[in-house]
Amino acid sequence: MSGPAPRLLYDRVAVGDRLPELRYDVTASTVVLGALASRDWRPMHHDKDFAVHRNGTRDIFLNTPNQAAWFERYVTDWTGPHGRLGRVTFSMKGSVFPGDTMVMCGTVEGTEVDEAGCAWVSAAIELAVDGDVKTACAVRVAVPQTTDDNPWARRGDQWRP
Amino acid sequence: MTGAGLSGALRAALADQAGDPVAAARSLIGGEQYPEEGEFPVERGYIWTTCSSVENANPLFWDDEAAADLTNGPIAPPTMLSVWFRPHHWAPGRTEAALPLQVHFDLKALLELPEAVMTENTITFYDPVRPGDRLHTHQVLRSVSDEKTTKLGTGRFWVIEVVYHNQEGGLVGVESYTGFGYRRAAS
Numbered sequence: 001m002s003g004p005a006p007r008l009l010y011d012r013v014a015v016g017d018r019l020p021e022l023r024y025d026v027t028a029s030t031v032v033l034g035a036l037a038s039r040d041w042r043p044m045h046h047d048k049d050f051a052v053h054r055n056g057t058r059d060i061f062l063n064t065p066n067q068a069a070w071f072e073r074y075v076t077d078w079t080g081p082h083g084r085l086g087r088v089t090f091s092m093k094g095s096v097f098p099g100d101t102m103v104m105c106g107t108v109e110g111t112e113v114d115e116a117g118c119a120w121v122s123a124a125i126e127l128a129v130d131g132d133v134k135t136a137c138a139v140r141v142a143v144p145q146t147t148d149d150n151p152w153a154r155r156g157d158q159w160r161p
Numbered sequence: 162m163t164g165a166g167l168s169g170a171l172r173a174a175l176a177d178q179a180g181d182p183v184a185a186a187r188s189l190i191g192g193e194q195y196p197e198e199g200e201f202p203v204e205r206g207y208i209w210t211t212c213s214s215v216e217n218a219n220p221l222f223w224d225d226e227a228a229a230d231l232t233n234g235p236i237a238p239p240t241m242l243s244v245w246f247r248p249h250h251w252a253p254g255r256t257e258a259a260l261p262l263q264v265h266f267d268l269k270a271l272l273e274l275p276e277a278v279m280t281e282n283t284i285t286f287y288d289p290v291r292p293g294d295r296l297h298t299h300q301v302l303r304s305v306s307d308e309k310t311t312k313l314g315t316g317r318f319w320v321i322e323v324v325y326h327n328q329e330g331g332l333v334g335v336e337s338y339t340g341f342g343y344r345r346a347a348s
Contacts, residue, residue: 003230004220037207037214039247064282066214068240073217081221081231085239089283152232161285
């Protein structure tokens, strides 16, 4: 197979492994760009006056679809482009505001090769601000077992997310 | 309850269940509701804007050769699934804002629960979504709980699935939302 070499192979992953931490200083531009990129026109994601006086929050805040994009970026920064998301579950616990430094960290919680021969890694990821978890995310991502394996090539019954 | 203010389908469900709103809500479980087509085809501008918004350098979305090698051509980031169904902020002839996840708002109205939050969201990804795809979706109510009391108030949890297919009928994803509709506890 041509193209980029896999960055992360299944046999290099073990339960308990920590994903590299990602820190990002959130600005109003981060929030507004993320909301509009995800076609979320609701005012609490771009209008501080509305957010404060109608939602009772201290400022505009990151919307959930854009947080999903942050989680995807975080996971595939680790796996490389061969990593193929199968499933993500979010639990929203708090909001992320301009001025916050969000910190993403993750831990491998499980590994398995399914009956179709696809290698899966399960990871628990947290998006936190000042140590408080704002969003928890459970991710199931397929990674290659060998340098010529490609989870993206799986179709139909060979893909069991 | 009388059903005033409810859609025709909800009023019919209520009438079928002798005016019992919980039974009416549960009678909707498993049915395909609100089939719709996305308002525009999947396109690369939003893909790049989204990747830019989170500084995602994954070559699948920026390097056509890498995409050709790994994914048989360009694809959209999987987590953009719902992006392709958010309605335009304005469109000719539209007099009311379109509401995504209409079943959620139907349940609030039917069960007369004025407040609601989403407590959990799971997305399962199947065939990749590609530029030019015209996606279709429908909503399925999966469950309505018995009455529960949380720190927010008293109400019911419900689970709604949004099922996404491409123009060839291929399943591309399923979103599952857990909502909690409630009345605030009296202070």
